[in-house]
Amino acid sequence: MRVSRAAAAVAAAALVVAGLSACGGVSVSPVDVPETFDAPLPVPPLAPSHVGADGTRTFRLTAQEGTTRFVPGVDTPTWGFDGDLLGPTLRASRGEQVAVEVRNTLPEATSVHWHGMHLPAAMDGGPHQPVEPGATWRPTWRIDQPAATLWYHPHPHGRTEEHIYRGLAGFFLLDDPAAADVGLPDEYGVDDVPVVVQDRKLDADGDLDLSGGGELGVLGSLVTANGVRGAYLEATTQRVRLRLLNGSTARTYAFGFADDREVLQVASDGGLLPEPVPTTRVQLSPGERAEVVVTVAPGERVRLRSYPPDLGRVVAGYAMGANDTFDVLELRAAQDLAPSPPVAATLTTLEPLPEATVTRTFDLQGRQINGRRMDMDRVDATVEKGATELWEVRNLDLFPHNFHVHDVQFRVLDIDGEAPPPALAGAKDTVYLEPRRTYRLVMRFEDHADPTTPYMFHCHLLLHEDEGLMGQLVVVEPGGTASPAPHHHP
Ligand SMILES: [Cu+2]
Incomplete structure (x- = not known):
């Protein structure tokens, strides 16, 4: 093919x-x-x-x-x-x-x-x-x-x-069997349902088409939930937990329901939020996840929709999906709904942010981080095992990027000096970067050191990643030196 x-x-x-x-x-x-x-x-x-x-x-x-x-x-x-x-x-x-x-x-x-x-x-x-x-x-x-x-x-x-x-x-x-029961629906495929949302387009032959993506990558006209367009999910319980994943290559979604009902966001990328966040919009850039709990009434039908996402101060946002509204999935509630437990007011306790001992700056521009494209033979950051690091990440462009770090779940300390919104206050591994703003991320590299093998950090807009917007970090024992094995070019 x-x-x-x-x-x-x-x-x-x-x-x-x-x-x-x-x-x-x-x-x-x-x-x-x-x-x-x-x-x-x-x-x-x-x-x-x-x-x-x-x-x-x-x-x-x-x-x-x-x-x-x-x-x-x-x-x-x-x-x-x-x-x-x-x-x-x-x-x-x-x-x-x-x-x-x-x-x-x-x-x-x-x-x-x-x-x-x-x-x-x-x-x-x-x-x-x-x-x-x-x-x-x-x-x-x-x-x-x-x-x-x-x-x-x-x-x-x-x-x-x-x-x-x-x-x-x-x-x-x-x-986590040791975690407290906080009342989240948990019957897989019944009231606890993973939903990956993706967009694609086809060419005249019916083949997948990656052409014409411009600066961002392809925004497809065919949007699927778990691979299917126009899908419905039958709800048989009062509350349904959706585990939403943006599995798209470039598009950012702002999920909400067609009637603007409030949902509870209960988790972000790395797990539960401290408490449920009532909201009408859940915005996910490529690679990000969110868990939401939605309450339905007997017999009703309501659609999960993607509303125009807030991409920040982008130029020509219409070409980046900033104006797009479309339905993704229909919820069909049964006439008889099994009762669901109430969602607890406290879901988890996040560890206090440790004091960072190392600060690094990462400027994203075009297809480069700090002026360099990805090189499999270059180590961009050598990190000591056990270190807590503060990464200042900036999008210098007027179009979207995001930032994903392997191995760790980080916390967003602040955005331009201001505390992050509640949905971004928990464990994250991928965060959207609005143009011209500074995101300070705190992360701790624990347990695993290997001087010979790098982890990646990169933009998760996949065209950007493939074209070089990626770097390599190596975790070493304290005092150690990175010595990656030479990469054999094909
Ligand atoms: Cu990017």
Whole structure:
């Protein structure tokens, strides 16, 4: 299969379902929203695993080729894990040793990165851990972090945008059996549902199209929830927990409901917020997650919508999705709803922010950080194990970036000197960077040192990442020196 990058895809419009102006409120959107939402939302299956004699829980994932019907009558070549598109949900508990046997049956090398996971650098699945065609890679590590909605996706050097766009992504849910019961819906696939939202576009042949993305990358006209356009989720309980993931390559969503009802945001990237945040909008840039609890009434139907996101002081925001409104998923409540427990007023206690001993500055501009593009043979930051660091991150452009750091969950100390909004006050691994603002992030690098293997930090707008907006950090024992193994260029 191929992914077209030539700018000759105007005819794609002929493929999309007619009815742009039929749904009130979305007529100006370049996103083609189906007239009806009548496809059941697929819930990713929980990946099977087996626990061996040494206690290791082992999963298996196979990256493979397939086809997906995003548009009626059009079979689009896609990639998936254990299927045609996306992948099963991996789930493990704090304290468990896990392993994943990743088999690559694709025609080219890929990798699998565990986004948000605290783990040794050699297990991280970045560009230094390629999985060649026909090969199997078996990372193993101990889960040691709070319960959270994480995800996995490829991270091959220069090819991440295309591999995720083709369909390679899945959830990795972490549980903490020792955590208090705070009344969150927790029956997987019933009242606790992961939803990955992605946008794509097709060319005239029905192939995935990455052309014409401009400065930001592609904004697609076909928006899917768990791979399906026009999906509905039947609610059978009073409250439903949605684990929202922005799995798009470039688009930022501002999720809310069509009737502007208030939801409770209960978690961000790295786990529970200290207390539920009542809100009508949950904005996620690529790679970010949020868990929300929504209350429904018997028999009602209400749509989850993406409203115009607040991208900050961008120029020509209309070309970056800043004006777009479109529906993503319909909730259909049953006539008889099982009762749900109330959500506790206190969800967790965040550790106090430790005092940082090292301060670094990262200026993002174009495809460079501090004036340099990604180089697999250059170490940009050597960090001592156990250190708490303050990273001052700035977007010098007038278009969006965001910032993702591997291995750690950071905290946003302030934005231009002001405390972050409640939704950004918890554990984060990816944060949107408004133009011309300074984000001070505090992070602590614990447990794992490996002078030979870098972790990545980068913009998670995947075109930017692939084109160089990424750097490498190496965690060493106190007093140690980074000595990365030479990278062999293909
Ligand atoms: Cu960027």
